[in-house]
Structure formats: structure tokens, C-alpha cells
Amino acid sequence: MQNSKVAESIFSQHDHQHCIDQALAAAKELCRQRKSRLTPVRERVLELIWQSHLPLGAYQLLNQLSQEGFNSAPPTVYRALDFLLDHGLIHRIASLNAFIGCNCPQDQHHGYFLICRDCGSAQEIEAEEISSFLRQNASAAGFKVETETVELSGLCPQCQNRSQQDDQ
Amino acid sequence: MQNSKVAESIFSQHDHQHCIDQALAAAKELCRQRKSRLTPVRERVLELIWQSHLPLGAYQLLNQLSQEGFNSAPPTVYRALDFLLDHGLIHRIASLNAFIGCNCPQDQHHGYFLICRDCGSAQEIEAEEISSFLRQNASAAGFKVETETVELSGLCPQCQNRSQQDDQ
DNA sequence: TCCAAAACGCAATGTTATAACACAATTGTA
DNA sequence: TACAATTGTGTTATAACATTGCGTTTTGGA
Numbered sequence: 001m002q003n004s005k006v007a008e009s010i011f012s013q014h015d016h017q018h019c020i021d022q023a024l025a026a027a028k029e030l031c032r033q034r035k036s037r038l039t040p041v042r043e044r045v046l047e048l049i050w051q052s053h054l055p056l057g058a059y060q061l062l063n064q065l066s067q068e069g070f071n072s073a074p075p076t077v078y079r080a081l082d083f084l085l086d087h088g089l090i091h092r093i094a095s096l097n098a099f100i101g102c103n104c105p106q107d108q109h110h111g112y113f114l115i116c117r118d119c120g121s122a123q124e125i126e127a128e129e130i131s132s133f134l135r136q137n138a139s140a141a142g143f144k145v146e147t148e149t150v151e152l153s154g155l156c157p158q159c160q161n162r163s164q165q166d167d168q
Numbered sequence: 169m170q171n172s173k174v175a176e177s178i179f180s181q182h183d184h185q186h187c188i189d190q191a192l193a194a195a196k197e198l199c200r201q202r203k204s205r206l207t208p209v210r211e212r213v214l215e216l217i218w219q220s221h222l223p224l225g226a227y228q229l230l231n232q233l234s235q236e237g238f239n240s241a242p243p244t245v246y247r248a249l250d251f252l253l254d255h256g257l258i259h260r261i262a263s264l265n266a267f268i269g270c271n272c273p274q275d276q277h278h279g280y281f282l283i284c285r286d287c288g289s290a291q292e293i294e295a296e297e298i299s300s301f302l303r304q305n306a307s308a309a310g311f312k313v314e315t316e317t318v319e320l321s322g323l324c325p326q327c328q329n330r331s332q333q334d335d336q
Numbered sequence: 337t338c339c340a341a342a343a344c345g346c347a348a349t350g351t352t353a354t355a356a357c358a359c360a361a362t363t364g365t366a
Numbered sequence: 367t368a369c370a371a372t373t374g375t376g377t378t379a380t381a382a383c384a385t386t387g388c389g390t391t392t393t394g395g396a
Binding site: 009011094095114116117123125126129130133134137138141142143144145146147148149150151152153154155156157160 | 177179262263282284285291293294297298301302303305306309310311312313314315316317318319320321322323324325328
Binding site: 037039041071073075076079083097 | 373374375376377378383
């Protein structure tokens with residue numbers, strides 16, 4: 001992930017159509033460069049994932065696909081997800097068994113997530129420092145890290161405010 | 169987790185019976201203090217989990233239980249696991265859908281794991297610094313962390329050596 | 337001894353993910 | 367263009383993980 005780029009918080013108001021457009025444009029460009037085929041199912045799955053910042057489960061996606069006339073068997077969506085994962089276009093959130101769009105697929109990286117237990121949205125956060133910190137800790141035990149799963153669950157700023165108001 | 173106590177590496181040779189004995193003794197003492205009932209199924213599940221440092225899935229445990237004459241329906245093992253989780257006697261590893269014993273259930277804490285993709289064993293590592301580091305990162309985004317999932321997968325020291333030898 | 341809470345038995349079902357194999361579309365190459 | 371190899375998709379079945387609901391039993395305290 002680029003360190004120069006400070007990710008905009010998804011927890012505040014933002015022009016989400018911009019997120020979608022940017023993600024799809026980046027995906028197309030990436031696949032063009034890599035000579036990979038962003039087929040209709042794959043593109044549509046990516047689009048569906050980007051409809052919100054809520055991680056979506058495979059079967060939620062599958063339902064939507066089938067309503068749109070796509071083939072509705074599990075392998076269809078899992079194959080599309082595998083493709084998108086391989087290309088770094090999405091991340092899998094293990095603690096939710098769900099998938100979320102990645103907004104910087106150009107840079108190979110692990111996803112680090114802040115997941116709000118109230119509104120359900122997941123924000124990917126800056127990675128470099130976390131990664132090097134965790135790897136230092138691991139190497140102290142002689143362990144060579146290959147993949148990292150870091151998922152922090154709690155309350156996002158908006159939901160903290162909301163629950164304070166509810167208390168009054 | 170106690171900072172004074174440096175966890176012994178499970179990746180090296182060690183007296184595993186000692187791990188088991190200590191874990192069971194700690195569990196009994198904890199349940200006695202809390203007036204919670206460590207029933208036969210619960211104790212046996214804990215014991216089974218501690219047979220190795222490999223995270224075990226619910227259905228692996230269930231198979232073993234049924235071979236020993238326990239009731240073999242899923243709720244049996246999941247209820248036992250819930251009890252053990254509630255008391256901090258085990259941790260759940262989300263990226264594996266599996267469960268592993270905790271060697272310091274006295275201290276409430278999140279589990280941070282080094283998981284070897286080759287031999288499958290999982291080592292819980294020191295937590296305090298990681299936790300505060302991650303929480304700092306999160307609070308920079310105004311996020312209030314409640315639960316943490318940190319699972320690093322890769323190669324343990326022994327398996328690194330083995331794969332080097334294999335290369336020759 | 338009686339009651340309420342906790343634990344357990346049991347059947348069914350829900351949710352997530354993969355295997356295996358056949359067929360179709362696409363791409364590179366002669 | 368023709369052909370072979372690769373890649374992608376359709377389809378059926380099943381594996382793997384987890385929960386719901388309800389009734390019975392056990393347990394510990396009044």
C-alpha cells in the first residue's frame with residue numbers, strides 16, 4: 001500500500017459512487033495490464049461487492065447474481081471471488097466469512113481491517129507499519145510470516161456517537 | 169497476559185505432558201474459583217484440544233468424543249467449546265475455523281497466533297505491545313477496538329530448516 | 337423436598353465452501 | 367483458417383462448519 005496516500009475514512013459521509021467508479025476502473029486497467037479476463041460474472045461480483053462498504057458473504061452475492069439471470073450455483077461465485085482475490089481486487093475477512101473491495105489493488109498487500117459491529121462496515125487501514133511490527137514480533141520467535149490476518153472489531157466513530165446519544 | 173512470563177516456544181522440543189497437566193490444572197482451579205462446572209464433556213474437550221498444539225476443528229473433536237461414547241451431535245461439542253471460550257480456556261482461530269488451548273486463561277486477553285502452514289501448529293504470542301500498537305492505529309481513525317483477530321501464517325523455525333534440507 | 341437454573345440429548349436445518357466432470361469460449365500458433 | 371491448449375463456465379453432489387428449538391435430566395440452593 002502506498003504510504004503517501006492517506007485513505008479517506010469510509011465511516012464518514014462520502015461520494016460512494018466515486019468509490020465504485022474508481023474501483024471498477026482500476027480493476028479494468030489492472031486486468032488489461034495483466035492480460036487477465038474480467039468476464040461479466042467477475043465484473044458483476046466486484047460491482048456488487050462495491051455497492052457498499054459492508055463485507056458481503058458468498059451466498060448473498062449468489063442471491064443477487066441469480067436474480068440477475070446469472071448461473072446460481074456456488075462454484076460460480078466462488079470462482080469469481082477466487083479470481084478477484086488472486087488479483088488483489090478484494091480481500092476476504094476471515095472473522096466474518098465475507099468479502100470486501102480493496103481500494104489499492106495495484107500494491108500487493110495484506111488487508112488490515114476495522115470492522116464496526118454496529119453498522120457492519122469495514123475500513124481497510126494503512127499497513128506498512130503494522131506489517132513490519134508484527135513481523136518483528138514473529139521473527140523474535142524465529143517465525144517467517146507469509147500471510148497476515150488482522151481484523152479489529154469494535155465501534156466506528158459514527159456508531160460511537162449514536163450510542164452516546166441513545167444513552168441520553 | 170502476564171508480561172513477566174515469556175512463553176516457551178511450542179515449535180521446539182518440549183515436555184508436552186507438562187503443557188497438558190498444567191492446562192487442566194489451571195482450568196480446574198479457575199472453574200473452582202468461578203463456581204463454574206467443568207463437566208466431563210467440557211473437560212474431555214479441553215483435554216482433546218490439548219493433545220497437541222495443532223488447532224482442532226469442532227468435528228474432529230466430535231469424532232473423538234463419539235468414539236469414547238459421548239453424545240455425538242454437533243451441539244454437544246459446540247456447547248462445550250462455548251463454555252471453554254467464555255472462560256478463556258481456549259481460543260478460536262478464525263482463519264482455520266479451529267480451536268486451540270490457551271496457556272494463560274487467568275488473564276483475560278485476545279489471542280495472537282503464529283500458525284505454521286507446514287506442520288499446522290499454532291503458537292500464541294505475547295500480546296500487550298501488539299494490542300496497544302493496533303489500538304493506537306485504530307484510534308487514529310476514531311475507531312474503538314473491542315475484539316482483535318491477529319493470525320499470522322507462515323513457516324515455524326523447524327519447518328524452515330526442514331524445507332532448506334529438502335532443497336539440498 | 338422442592339424449585340429454578342444449568343446442562344444435556346436429539347432432530348432438523350442453516351451457512352459456507354469444495355470436488356469432480358462435462359462442455360464452451362478464447363487465445364496463440366502453424 | 368484450422369487446430370490444440372488453455373481458460374472459463376454449467377451442473378450435480380457433497381464436505382465442512384455452525385445453530386435453532388424443544389424436551390428431559392441433573393444440579394445446587396431455598
